[in-house]
Amino acid sequence: MVTGDAAYIKKINRALILEKIIEEGMISRADLSKVTALTRATISAQVADLLQENLVVEAQLEHNTVGRKPIMLSLNRSAGYALGIDLDYGQITFTLSDLLGRPVSSNVVELFTTNYEEIHRLLTEHIRVYEQNCTDSHYGLVGIVVAVHGLVTKEEIIHYIPRLNWHEVDLKRDLAKEFTIPIHIENNANLCAFAERVYVHHQTDNLLCATLYSGIGVGMMMNSEFFRGHDGFAGEIGHMIVMPEGKPCECGNKGCWEKYASETSVFKALSMSRHIKGLTHAQIQQWLQDGDGEVEQLMEQFLYYLAIGLNNIINMYNPDVLVLDSKLLQLYPSALQRIQGHLHSSISHYRELRISSLGKESCVLGACALAIKSFLDVPRLNLSWESA
Template sequence: MVTGDAAYIKKINRSLIIREIVKEGMISRADLSKVTDLTRATISAQVADLLEDGLIIETQLEHYTVGRKPIMLSLNGLAGYALGIDLDYGHISFTISNLLGHPVASSTIEMDTTDYLVIQTILSDQIQTYLSEYNDTRYGIVGIVIAIHGLVGKDETIHYVPRLHWSDVDLKGDLEKVIHVPIHIENNANLSAFAERVFVHHETDNLLCATLYSGIGLGMMMNNEFFRGHDGYAGEAGHMIVVPGGKPCNCGNKGCWEKYSSESSVFEYLSETRKIKPLRYEQIQKWLNEGDEEVCEIVEQFLYYLAIGLNNMINMYNPDVLVLDSELLRMYPNSLEKIREQLQSSISHYRQLSLSTIGRESSILGACGLAIKNFLDVPILNLSRTEESINNESAVNQF
């Protein structure tokens, strides 16, 4: 039983109740009391406050054949919005979601600059536009999370972004001087892992998500928290050496994992050898469909080195679920089975290896999810991706 300051206990109980309501989607007061082990009086008082605050709504079940129709409680997704931002080289993507994590609007701004002050101004202007447009609910935009493709410290200072050539910049602090809504900065791979946990893999507390696009990013959720390391820079698995003395990497080492098993390594080789720039996924898919021996061999090598790195990750972190985010893996027949065949060590333990069903939108959806989590002040979220929300994401991809 939790003891201590009454206000603190009330806050803990509120968080517990909100978490269960979100987790179940719809739940009655009686069932809330059972799953939280809180008294009915406590449940009634907390629910009354949440209803008054507009955070939850009541729904009476229409098709309940026995006894009195229960009144069900659910999160009010229309009470506010979350703003997720993916800041990448060449473009910035924005997604507005409701409090259930369902996207309601998205846009992308293309840019041909890496200048920090210019990009900061673009962000500030666009955020303020969204704040003005989405103030039609009780809470408006409740939080903003920005995904960064680089090193982010525990204090949310951006230590290094390779493709933007940024070092030690305080984007959070600079934006908060003019934006009066909570802003958080997080590594994009961490947010991809968070999205996988929040929207798909509700049954695990320990998850790794490897994104394989421009490099290799590793997002790590351990006991439903980000595993950050001492300064916050943990997860740079792409710079683990898998071929001593191998290909030179921009980090200064030779033989880094991402030089052999990121999609960019495959694209760079094929683009150079086949004199096709820019090389697109459709062309690689065409070669694979035609049974091009060289392309198939290159992808097999991609899988071989991917398995080497994954074996190391599994042995180091013993994850429950390991999610891979890669278009090449989705294109290549039986890619997961081929990887599993190379993960047969008797000391390697994991429960599930899967391909991401969210894909490239994972970091920005994770950003929205983290903003919602922070606003609701809950330890973790279990949100669902409805058919409508997935269609919205598809529309974003086409955009």
């Protein structure tokens, strides 16, 4: 039983009630009392506050049995909105979601610069538009989370973004000068992992998500919290050396994992051998369907090196679920079985290896979900991907 300051206990009870309402979708006061183990009086008092705050709405459940129709509670999904931003090289993706994490709009803006001041100005202009468009809702824009493809400190300062060549940039501080909305900066791989846990793997406490697009990043959820390391830089596993004295990497080492097992490594090899610029996933898919031997051999090599790195991180972290975020893997038949065929170690333990069903959307979905979690101040957030 929780004891302590009355206001603190009330806050904990409120968070628990909100968490269960979101998790169940619709739930009666009586059932809410059962699943939370809180008294009906506590439930009634808390729900009254949530109704007054416009965070929860009531509806009568239609059914054919005799007796009084139960009054069901659900989160007022349109009471406010969250803005997720994926700041990548060459483009910025903006996704606005309701309070249940369902996207209501998405927009991709091309970037033709890496200049910090210009990109900051562009972000500010678009955020103002979203802020204005949300003013009709009760809470408006409740939070903004910006995903960056680089190193972020625990204080949410951008330490380094390789492709933008940004060093020690305080984007959070600079945006906070323009807006009163809560703003957070987070690594993109962490947000992908968060989205996988929030939208798909609800019962998972320990989850790793490897993103394999331009490089390799690994987002790590341990006990449903981000595992960040000492400075916040954990997860840069793409720079684990898998081939001593191998291909040179921009990080300064040779033989880094992402030089052999990222999608970029496959695209680069095919572009060079076939003298094609702007190679697409659709072209590779067609070659695979045609039984192109060179492409199949390259994909097998990609899976082989991918498995080497996965074996290492499985042994290091012993995850419950390991998710691979890659469009190439979705295109290749039996990719998971082939990867698992390379994982021979008798001491490697994990429960489930999956290819992401969220794909590239996972980053902005994770950003929206993190903004929602911070606004509602709940310890755990389970959202429905079907509704998204």
